[in-house]
Amino acid sequence: MDKLGWHSLGTSFACPCGATHSLPIRACVVAPGAHRDLAEYARAHCGPHAFVLSDENTRAVGGDAVLSALASAGKRITEKVYGNDPIDATTALGEEVRAAAGGCDFLVAIGSGSLGDLAKYAGDKLQRPVLLYPTAASMNGYTSGIVAVKVNGLKRTLPCQPAEGIFADPDVCATAPARMTAAGIADFLSKSSSSTDWRVAHRLRGGYFCERPREFFDTTTESVLHAAPLVGRGDRGAYKTVLEALMLSGFSMVLAGSSAPASGGEHLISHFIDMKAALDGSPHDLHGTQVGVATIHCLGLWERILALDPARIDIHALADSQPSEESIRACIDADWGPIAPEVQAQWAEKRLTPEALASELSRFRDLLPSLREECKGDLLPPSAVEDAIAASGGPVRPEDLTVPPEVYRDAVLRARYIRNRFTVLDLARELGIE
Ligand SMILES: [Zn+2]
Incomplete structure (x- = not known):
């Protein structure tokens, strides 16, 4: 098997990791004039009746091009256009889209995050192909097999069939606000830390891990770091680089079968x-x-964790310094009120008894020298990510987010309770690093 890349689209193969990986996305185009590729794809592979989802902003940006190309391809079109206010993808809205698209042969979403997720949600339920026409290089979800939706007010990622085709025009995405492209660069670069979390979770707790998804990134990270300041200056080629990186990031999740x-x-x-x-x-x-x-x-936590001197890791002192189960449970109740039971259940799946914790710490101490080597290829210095985000026009400090400072501070300390996935936030707390 060749190294994974764009040619892997539409393939599946058995991997030495034991899984059969597949990439059911059949077309992914990042090029000027991508609306024509979308219409060509629809002409060749989709039925006669298109359902096109957009909002007033995204329709103004890409609507004319996509709709007239689809019409030229002989498609009948039913449209749904949401208003200007940012929409939150909820299951209720997803069901609304599903009902509206029910009589159509395929779905097309013109837009970024939520619109794409609503189309994927509805397409999955209806078992109809979905084609996406991104209008911003703002996140890596276009090519993923999950949708982020609110279920009863709670943000959840639900598995779904990925879009069948993604058609992104860098010139169109370049008209989005700089903050959105900076967000996309950040979402891509986050895999430096997340893929290290994934690898170390496997080494310490034995969870599933495979080396192959990272092949998508071999040279991509350098390209994105290089493109970031150019995006800040409006360079069109740099938008193409960022969009391609985001597509590859989504592929890696589809291939791994999880985010x-x-x-x-x-x-x-x-x-x-x-x-x-x-x-x-x-x-x-x-x-x-x-x-x-x-x-x-x-990334700052990883830097400090991997720089620890194994000889100075005092396992018993660290085990004694962990917060008590009662205090954690009380904390979750106070944070989450009506949805606390769900959060308690997530935490219960990964919390360790004092004995198991001590053995995890001793495993970590023994593995530390080899972990340093294994993680080297993925980890970036925090300053490299900070410089890239800043150069592309995005915020890098908590106080520059439109988030109350106390919420961000609580998130850093207590986000580890909300999901059963073992991450650097757990390891740092176990090692007394904050
Ligand atoms: Zn993300």
Whole structure:
């Protein structure tokens, strides 16, 4: 098997890791004039009746091009256009889209995060192909097999069939606000920390891990670091680089069968903020913007963790210094009120008894020298991510997010309770690093 890349689209193969990996996305185009590729794809592979989802902003940006190309390809079109206010993907909205698209042969979403997720949600339920026309290089979800939706007010990532085709025009995405592209750069670079979380979770707790998804990134990280300042100056070629990187990041999740390669402790911090926003109406920021600031924090934790001297890791002192189970449970109740039972259940799946914790710490101490070597290829210095986000026009400090400072501070300390996935936030706390 060749190294994984764009040619892997539509393939599946048995991997030495034991899994059969497949990439059911059939077309992914990042090029000027991508609306024509979308229409060509629809002409060749989709039925006669298109359902096109957009909002007033994204329709103004890409609507004319996509709709007239689809019409030229002989497609009948039913449209749904949401208003100007930012929409939150909820299961209720997903069901609304599903009902509206029910009589159509395929779905097309013109837009970024939420619109794409709503189309993927509805397409999955209807078993109809979905084609995406991104209008911003703002996140890596276009090519993923999950949708982020609120279920009863709680942010959840639900598995779904990935979009069949993604058609992104860098010239169109370049018209999005700089903050959105900076968010995309941050969402991509977060995999430096998250893929390390994934690898170390495997080494310490035995969870599933495979080396292959990282092949998508071999040279991509350098390209994105190089493109970041050019994006800040409006260079069109740099938008193409960022869009391609985001597509590859999504592929890595589809291949792994979970978000683990691209979602670790930094994403938990962002999800904590989003969940707080849903619960008590506090403001949140763009997904990638929050993830970027949190990535700088998490890479700093990794730097300190891997620099520890094994001889100075005092296992018994560390085991004694962990917060008690009662105090954690009380903390979760206070944070999450009506949804605390769900959070308690997530935490219960990964918490360790004092004995298991001591043995994990001793395993870590023994593995530390080899972990340093194994993680070297993925980890970036926090300053490299900070410089890239800043150069592309995004915020790098918690106080520059549109998030209350106390919510961000709580997220850093307590986001590890909201999900059963073992991340750097757990390891840092176990090692007394904050
Ligand atoms: Zn993300």
